[in-house]
Amino acid sequence: MKAEEKPLPEGSLERRLLDALTSGEAVRTRDALEKFRRMMSYYKCAIMEVETKFRVLDEQFSTRHERNPIDTIKSRLKSPESILEKLTRKGFPRTFASVEQNLTDIAGVRVICSFKDDIYMLADCILKQDDVKLITAKDYIKNPKENGYRSLHLIIEIPIFLQDEKRFMKVEVQLRTIAMEFWANLEHKLRYKKNLPPELAAATAKRLLSCAEKSAQLDEEMGQIRTVIEGV
Ligand code: 0O2
Numbered sequence: 001m002k003a004e005e006k007p008l009p010e011g012s013l014e015r016r017l018l019d020a021l022t023s024g025e026a027v028r029t030r031d032a033l034e035k036f037r038r039m040m041s042y043y044k045c046a047i048m049e050v051e052t053k054f055r056v057l058d059e060q061f062s063t064r065h066e067r068n069p070i071d072t073i074k075s076r077l078k079s080p081e082s083i084l085e086k087l088t089r090k091g092f093p094r095t096f097a098s099v100e101q102n103l104t105d106i107a108g109v110r111v112i113c114s115f116k117d118d119i120y121m122l123a124d125c126i127l128k129q130d131d132v133k134l135i136t137a138k139d140y141i142k143n144p145k146e147n148g149y150r151s152l153h154l155i156i157e158i159p160i161f162l163q164d165e166k167r168f169m170k171v172e173v174q175l176r177t178i179a180m181e182f183w184a185n186l187e188h189k190l191r192y193k194k195n196l197p198p199e200l201a202a203a204t205a206k207r208l209l210s211c212a213e214k215s216a217q218l219d220e221e222m223g224q225i226r227t228v229i230e231g232v
Helices: 013-022 024-067 080-089 097-101 118-126 176-191 197-231
Strands: 070-077 105-113 133-137 152-161 166-177
Touching: 013 118, 024 070, 024 097, 024 118, 024 152, 070 176, 080 097, 105 133, 105 176, 118 152, 118 166, 118 197, 166 176, 176 197
Parallel strands: 105 166
Antiparallel strands: 070 105, 133 152, 152 166
16 A cells, blocks of 8 residues: 655755755756756767877877877866856856857867977868868967967867767867976966965976976977987
8 A cells, every 4th residue: 555645844854955956946957957968068079079080190190100199188178167267257158158159178188299290290180171170279389478388279160970960069179298298287286376475486487487498498309309310
């Protein structure tokens, strides 16, 4: 025999939870969460597409020229907190449409190469592909940031093919050498050290700038040595 269902006592935690979950606001929250998950999954698919493009190029170079231009590929989806922080900081509306229109770095793919020349060679190969559209390019290798930061940044748009639709997604591609990655990771740590005394922060930034320059010289020289070795 089915036990008779007792109504939850007014004001009890269970009752309040049930009311909250069935309220209009909760339904809106659930819908928004579902929409957010779907949007992020499209960006995840875009990351997969871009990673594959780079892996295919690396594989082809490995068989054709017996070398791998890519050392590592690192990818990330921007966190919900960073998305909200960036929308607020830039004064954009905090809506789904605004994320897709205004933010170009929800999906990020970082391609790390041993040699600087391979960065430009890979960027060229990717941009020649007929399903890749270049939105913007920032060459922080030819024009390093004041703090010494170097990398080639491309914002590209690529199609992803879903069950019943094709969507165009933007992906930020950062191409850099192992030395540039090493430097950027250390500099990133400095940026988030908020309790560093100002004099020490300034001195460290100066040392980092000097390291960036030495590191760029090392990249240059290693590239020249490779050209000599491969030319023999
Ligand atoms: P995360 O966690 O890596 O995503 P904006 O993104 O609006 O602040 P902008 O001009 O759109 O700036 O982008 P920009 O300058 O092309 O660079 C964006 C990303 O490049 C950063 O993302 C970093 O990953 C990297 N980057 C740029 N400048 C520096 C730098 O001086 N030092 C280091 N370590 N990384 C840098 P996020 O969103 O800051 O972080």
